Amino acid sequence: MEAVISMRKAIIMKIIFIIAGLFLIYQLIINFMIDQDYLKLRKLNFQPETIEKIKAYNMINEVLEKNKYSKTLEESLLTNQFHKPNFDLYYEIPFVDNAAFIPNINKLVTRGYNKTQIILIFKYLNNKEITRLLNHNLISDIEKYIVFDYFLVGNLERYLNYQKKTNHSYHQVITQVNIGLDNPFYTNIKEIKDPHRLTVLVNKYHHLPNTFIPDDLSPVNDNLVVKTIQLRTEVKKAFEKMSNEAQTNGLNLKGTSGFRSYDEQKQLYNYYVSQDGKELADHYSARAGHSEHQTGLAIDVVGPDEQLDNFEKTEEFKWLLKHHHEYGFIIRYPKDKEYITGYQYEPWHLRYVGVSIASYIKENNLTFDEYYIQKLDKK
Numbered sequence: 001m002e003a004v005i006s007m008r009k010a011i012i013m014k015i016i017f018i019i020a021g022l023f024l025i026y027q028l029i030i031n032f033m034i035d036q037d038y039l040k041l042r043k044l045n046f047q048p049e050t051i052e053k054i055k056a057y058n059m060i061n062e063v064l065e066k067n068k069y070s071k072t073l074e075e076s077l078l079t080n081q082f083h084k085p086n087f088d089l090y091y092e093i094p095f096v097d098n099a100a101f102i103p104n105i106n107k108l109v110t111r112g113y114n115k116t117q118i119i120l121i122f123k124y125l126n127n128k129e130i131t132r133l134l135n136h137n138l139i140s141d142i143e144k145y146i147v148f149d150y151f152l153v154g155n156l157e158r159y160l161n162y163q164k165k166t167n168h169s170y171h172q173v174i175t176q177v178n179i180g181l182d183n184p185f186y187t188n189i190k191e192i193k194d195p196h197r198l199t200v201l202v203n204k205y206h207h208l209p210n211t212f213i214p215d216d217l218s219p220v221n222d223n224l225v226v227k228t229i230q231l232r233t234e235v236k237k238a239f240e241k242m243s244n245e246a247q248t249n250g251l252n253l254k255g256t257s258g259f260r261s262y263d264e265q266k267q268l269y270n271y272y273v274s275q276d277g278k279e280l281a282d283h284y285s286a287r288a289g290h291s292e293h294q295t296g297l298a299i300d301v302v303g304p305d306e307q308l309d310n311f312e313k314t315e316e317f318k319w320l321l322k323h324h325h326e327y328g329f330i331i332r333y334p335k336d337k338e339y340i341t342g343y344q345y346e347p348w349h350l351r352y353v354g355v356s357i358a359s360y361i362k363e364n365n366l367t368f369d370e371y372y373i374q375k376l377d378k379k
């Protein structure tokens with residue numbers, strides 16, 4: 001009997017040892033698998049603390065399927081700002097070292113922006129701009145605005161209002177609002193801080209200092225002008241070269257008006273107002289401080305009859321139309337752009353901007369106002 005009991009005990013102990021062994025093997029297998037996942041995640045460059053977070057969210061497989069490191073994902077986990085529905089976003093948005101970065105991603109999702117929009121928002125806007133964007137409700141077509149280099153978050157409300165009033169494209173809306181055209185001419189005027197720049201923008205929204213006079217004015221060759229005029233030295237040389245070239249083609253292209261001081265422009269404008277009234281005068285004459293002639297960069301030209309109004313009908317104008325950009329000039333107030341420039345078409349009014357810019361403006365049928373906003377104005 002004792003022998004039977006001893007045998008049963010031996011069998012039970014054997015079973016216990018087998019079960020314990022199997023359990024140990026199971027634990028070893030599990031630990032091995034876990035260690036393998038850990039090693040794989042470490043190999044992807046995730047920190048140990050991050051790996052613990054990944055385990056806690058039960059998303060080891062999801063991360064391993066991506067098979068790449070994400071600094072954005074890691075930051076969201078380490079700062080306890082991880083939202084699992086945003087997992088793919090964290091992987092696709094390059095990391096920005098800013099405390100507001102992860103919260104902004106989460107806020108944009110909450111605001112209703114989709115994955116594509118959010119990726120573009122972080123591609124084109126900095127964190128400061130994104131914070132300003134979040135002050136607005138969802139802009140359902142935001143991606144159509146922000147892709148332009150000259151998009152300004154501070155003008156967003158103005159873009160939206162202007163878009164409702166016009167049938168313009170997005171780039172036209174942004175350009176024209178940045179110029180100021182969503183407000184009446186001669187409103188929200190800014191004084192120009194750098195009037196000596198060859199690319200200075202002078203228009204009905206940008207005012208030159210009353211006392212500004214260029215310090216490099218030179219008289220234009222008397223043989224190439226109707227009366228004595230001055231231009232900035234670089235402009236003078238360019239005009240003389242152009243006028244001489246016109247003469248070799250049997251043409252008589254002459255300058256009739258160059259630099260005008262603030263006071264001279266004031267007298268001229270007031271005279272026009274006395275003759276035609278302010279509303280009409282504003283269509284063809286600049287108010288004092290808003291005239292390009294004060295910069296020394298602008299010149300009015302005429303043909304053999306020395307008449308501005310007839311210039312468009314001359315052979316000189318036909319030649320000029322083809323070649324003005326080759327000498328760095330643009331027709332500053334072109335036809336069909338009056339709503340942008342605020343002035344009637346003036347085929348005789350040339351503005352010097354340099355050959356490269358003049359060629360670009362001609363090729364793209366732009367006003368200088370549009371070019372300035374799209375290429376020169378900085379955020």
